[in-house]
Amino acid sequence: MSMGQNEDEPTVGQLVANASRDLSSLVRxxxxxxxxxxxxxxxAAGTGAGMFGAAAFLALLAIILLSIAAAYGVSALGLHPALSFLIVAVVYLLIGAGLVFAGLRLMKKVKAPQRTIDSSKESVEALKSIGKGD
Known part of the structure; x- marks a missing residue:
């Protein structure tokens, strides 16, 4: 019996080819x-987004209908309907203006990331000095 390769055992080349084929199949x-x-x-994400969009649309319709109901409620107090709708519109404009001013105050508080900017400048300077051989 020789120390050579048995005919039943695959060669190293065959083993590598089989492993490559199996790996390729696994990746596919x-x-x-x-x-x-x-x-x-x-x-699922598209369906969920569509449902959120539909819910937002229905909420918008509800706000419109509630606004009309509020205007007719003010009208029931004895005011002319046109004046009632004007009152509701002015209330919405005041709420909108308040939101704008609150948003502006928050936006003024936004600052640049100064520590990050300083750190980046230091890194650039360090790289430049390395490039010069200092």
Missing amino acids: SELELAKTELKKTAV
């Missing part, structure tokens, strides 16, 4: 699985 299978999962996720 994983990619197909990922595609399938992403399609399902994308469909």
Whole structure:
């Protein structure tokens, strides 16, 4: 019996080819699985976004109807309907103006990330000095 290779055992080249083929098949299978999962996720995300959009639209309609109801409620106090609708509109404008001013105050508080800017400048200077050989 020789120390050589047995005919039943595959060669190293065959083993490498088999491993390469199996790895390639595994990668293709994983990619197909990922595609399938992403399609399902994308469909669910799209459906969810559509439902949020529909809910926002219905909320907008409800606000309009509640505004009309509020105007007719003010009208029931004895005011002319045109004046009642004007009062409701002015209330909305005041709320909107308040939101604008609150938003402006918050926007004025926004500052640049000064520590990050300083750190970046220091990094650039350090790289420049390394480039000069200092």
